[in-house]
Amino acid sequence: MQENVARINKSDWRIPLQSWVMLAIVSGLLLFGFWEGLGDMLHRWNTREEYGYGYFIPVITAFLIWQRRNLLAQIEFRPSWLGVVVILIAGVFFFLGQIATTFTLVQYAFVLCLLGVAYALMGWNSFKWVAGPLILLFFVVPLPPFIYNNLSGKLQLISSEIGVAVIRLFGISVYLEGNVIDLGSYKLQVVEACSGLRYLFPLVSIAFIAAYLYKVEMWKRILVFLSSIPITILMNSFRIGVIGWLVDNWGIEQADGFLHDFEGWVIFMACLSILLLEMALLAKVGKHKYSLKEVFGLEPPEPLPEGLERKTRPVTLVHYGILASVALIALSSVYIQVQEEVSPDRKSFAEFPLEIGDWRGKDELLESIYLNSLKLDDYLMADYRNSLGDWVNFYVVYYASQQAGSAAHSPRSCIPGGGWQISDVTQVTVFGVSVAGQPLTVNRIEIKRGDFKQLVYYWFQQRGRVITNEYLTKWYLFVDGLTRNRTDGALVRLTTSIGPGEDWSHGEVRLREFVRKVAPMLDGFVPE
DSSP states (O other), X not given: OHHHHHHHOOEEEEOOHHHHHHHHHHHHHHHHHTHHHHHHHHHHHHHOGGGGGGGHHHHHHHHHHHHTXXXXXXXXXXXXXXXXXXXXXXXHHHHHHHHTTOHHHHHHHHHHHHHHHHHHHHOHHHHTTTHHHHHGGGGGSOOOHHHHHHHHHHHHHHHHHHHHHHHHXXXXXXXXXXXXXXXXXOEEEOOGGGSSHHHHHHHHHHHHHHHHHBOSOHHHHHHHHHHHHHHHHHHHHHHHHHXXXXXXXXXXXXXXXXXXXXXXXHHHHHHHHHHHHHHHHHHTSSSSOOOHHHHBOOOOOOOOOTTOEEEEOOOOHHHHHHHHHHHHHHHHHHHHHHSOOOOOOOOOGGGSOSEETTEEEEEOOOOHHHHHHHOOSEEXXXXXXXXXXXXXXXXXXXXXXXXXXXXXXXXXXXXXXXXXXXXXXXXXXEEEEEXXXXXXXXXXXXXXXXXXXXXXXXXXXXXXXXXXXXXXXXHHHHHHHHHTSOOOEEEEEEXXXXXXXXXXXXXXXXXXXXXXXXXXXXXXXXXO
């Protein structure tokens, strides 16, 4: 590697003070513009165990680049306008993410912006040596809640099924319903924390680093990276199986407390060991056979050769292009913050009737922990019952502004957090009901938790539209924010229980009857 660099240049390139000052200004502008998005990311690292590894990734990236500092010092940078274009594209993603209240898009835009700055400063000939460590930064961005919860739900089901198979290997009779493992005397629920994501995210990141440092054929490196996914799923399922066996023999306390956490730590270390064993075996496969030490290591930077001519990297127009493009992103964040949104007049949900035909309602209050998380402006949550004893929970949450940091949460993201399993999702039209001049179409969800079943209807009613697609909601937030200076809107959700002896059609009848009465009454409470 050192010989290849020597053929490129025999100089020791130094960065002038002017470039350092410009880089400091660029860094300050990026922090200013992306402050809200970065704050949300840090909050997720602090509060979600599966993302706690995020603090280590920037340090590892810096170390891997530091390893190549002497190599980079010998390569002449060729600043590229293509990098400035990448920064501007990242700025577009940032603006879309801010307007559409999608912090994940803002955070990915930040990482893309960093890559753009590096490419603009260095050009491809130098950037290729640091591309791997910089791409690693994408792993610090938490998944969007909608994708996370869907992935978690699927992994819970897979882990439950394989875990039950492991329990049966111990000769234990066990029954599985959804995510509930029935051992007869005990029932174990495979909740979100047991889905395997707490191991999957950090292990995939580690596998990427390992593949980057693994000096073998490319197919082996790709295999190491991809294998981290099945390794995590299988080992997490084995852990669930072992917990089931322990509970069956020594009681339910084996599934809680220190022992539960300790088992998780052991499984994660076992996943790492399997990954290293796989790398050692792959190093022995093929024409050339190596030991793991020969093809995988963290060597210190190689020293600079003697007799290099010291040169100063020039400041070019590209440097000023970087500064201007980053300043544009910072200004766009100011524009989003200071623009005056239109807040249409509306009635408070405190005025919403609790008597609707044959239905009588009793309102409830959300706990402060949920209010702080939802950041809503007004809401109604009430249990309605009719003379037959039928029950419908009616929940409407309204936001006067849905700029980044506060937006209607999709029930498909929130429901799994309560331990419910989503078994079916469809869209249905409620005939005889029109909202904003259009027939009302709603999302219909069947959910289960053990022996309990509920049917849910929900839709987003926002600025004269009824929307069932979460991503389309984000698009209209962006469009209306630009064209109408409005991002207000509401989420409407109705829930009913499916009692013993009932099927889903009974719940369907109740919800449709209630929707026909209540949907027209939302006029005035949810502005068009």
